[in-house]
Amino acid sequence: MTRKYNSTITETFPDQTFHGSTNWRGIVDKVIFAYVVFVFITFTSAFKMFELVTPASAIVYLGGVILICFKVPVLFSRPLILATVMLFPIYAFTSSFWGVDPTVTIRHSIQLMFTSLLAASIGYALRPHQLMMAMSVAFGALVAVSVANLWLQVVPAFQEKFYLHGSEYFTGIFHHKNTLGAVLCMASLCFSYLILKSTSRWPFVILLLSVLPVLLFSRSTTSLVLYVYILTMPFVYLLCRQQSFRWVIGISLICAGISIVMLLEIFELSLIDIGLEMAGKGRDINGRTSLWAIALARFSENPWLGVGYQSFWTAEQFSTDVNWVHGFLEDSVNHFHNAWLEALVGLGILGTAAMAVVPVTLICVLLPGLFGAHGSPINMVGIYFSVLVLIRSNLEISLYYQHQSESVALTALLVSFLLYSKSIKSTARKVENNATNF
Numbered sequence: 001m002t003r004k005y006n007s008t009i010t011e012t013f014p015d016q017t018f019h020g021s022t023n024w025r026g027i028v029d030k031v032i033f034a035y036v037v038f039v040f041i042t043f044t045s046a047f048k049m050f051e052l053v054t055p056a057s058a059i060v061y062l063g064g065v066i067l068i069c070f071k072v073p074v075l076f077s078r079p080l081i082l083a084t085v086m087l088f089p090i091y092a093f094t095s096s097f098w099g100v101d102p103t104v105t106i107r108h109s110i111q112l113m114f115t116s117l118l119a120a121s122i123g124y125a126l127r128p129h130q131l132m133m134a135m136s137v138a139f140g141a142l143v144a145v146s147v148a149n150l151w152l153q154v155v156p157a158f159q160e161k162f163y164l165h166g167s168e169y170f171t172g173i174f175h176h177k178n179t180l181g182a183v184l185c186m187a188s189l190c191f192s193y194l195i196l197k198s199t200s201r202w203p204f205v206i207l208l209l210s211v212l213p214v215l216l217f218s219r220s221t222t223s224l225v226l227y228v229y230i231l232t233m234p235f236v237y238l239l240c241r242q243q244s245f246r247w248v249i250g251i252s253l254i255c256a257g258i259s260i261v262m263l264l265e266i267f268e269l270s271l272i273d274i275g276l277e278m279a280g281k282g283r284d285i286n287g288r289t290s291l292w293a294i295a296l297a298r299f300s301e302n303p304w305l306g307v308g309y310q311s312f313w314t315a316e317q318f319s320t321d322v323n324w325v326h327g328f329l330e331d332s333v334n335h336f337h338n339a340w341l342e343a344l345v346g347l348g349i350l351g352t353a354a355m356a357v358v359p360v361t362l363i364c365v366l367l368p369g370l371f372g373a374h375g376s377p378i379n380m381v382g383i384y385f386s387v388l389v390l391i392r393s394n395l396e397i398s399l400y401y402q403h404q405s406e407s408v409a410l411t412a413l414l415v416s417f418l419l420y421s422k423s424i425k426s427t428a429r430k431v432e433n434n435a436t437n438f
Contacts, residue, residue, distance in 0.1 A: 040138035099308015123415025146172025181223025196377035306348035339393035
């Protein structure tokens, strides 16, 4: 019995050493973990408030080059994984051949390639649970600092100029409330994962619920709706583990949904109008539909290939539309507040399909292992994270751009799960066998 226990410990944690020599592998793993945390913090633009964007980006790029050089060559032995990860950035680079502004397309698509390779390297360097822990530390820290910023009023000059817009809404340590909302949602997903994974759940339940008042104060309605969606994750996971209860409750929810739709139809009420009114937005979603009209007009002119990756915002022939967008947004944000329309304009239908490959593949890979007695919380959180990004991309930019923490997380989760899924299953079997032997 003792021999089997020690064997399990050795196989589960092969990097551990019980001798007096220095465990360099363990030190390297801790450095990589800290670097990954730093990457997620940097890609949320958290350092803009403290004017540290340039040094933070330099650290990310330097560390990224080193990590890529050591990890990516191994991925060439898994060409299908590498092809899945690199399909969209390579297509974006290819669009320079038919795009209207090749110089901009080449520059930004190379950055996109680097980000994708970095995400793949992170997925190879960290197992799924380690990756979730790194994300929990990063996003949890960002939430904590934002809350401290709310109460302590860090850097008053910056607060007055950029980060606390009167009494309208709170932005934490970010330029915009929607960025804070995205961080709060990703932190909530991490807290939900820790609730399912940990034996002591109440501290993480408290953390998950404490996100709500910050979201209400930020007035990021999109993120608030997604937060309600995230709250269902622990319950859905438990239902997936109980086959009979899942069917009963699933059918009940479907019946309730059909009943609501029928009542709305009978009383001639619009579900869209009710939802927008509750969110405090007009039917034009705070003017977004005007931006989307421009995007759809440009997409109809080049439906299959688009005008080139990010070329719309720099080409002179689109200057009239771009100037109108800048005037409407009243800032320097270059996007349509919709990742799908952004991709349709720049890369057409083919490029938009390529952009959806990673999140859709992640859902397809994780979904079969969600049900049954051996279903893991990592399957549930990966699916929820993918759906969250796919939904949020309809109102914000969660995909498409080269420096997006959501895209990095999705790619890293996909690579990590594909590389380590066999070891996860074998470890679960060993633990089960040991329990049976005892």
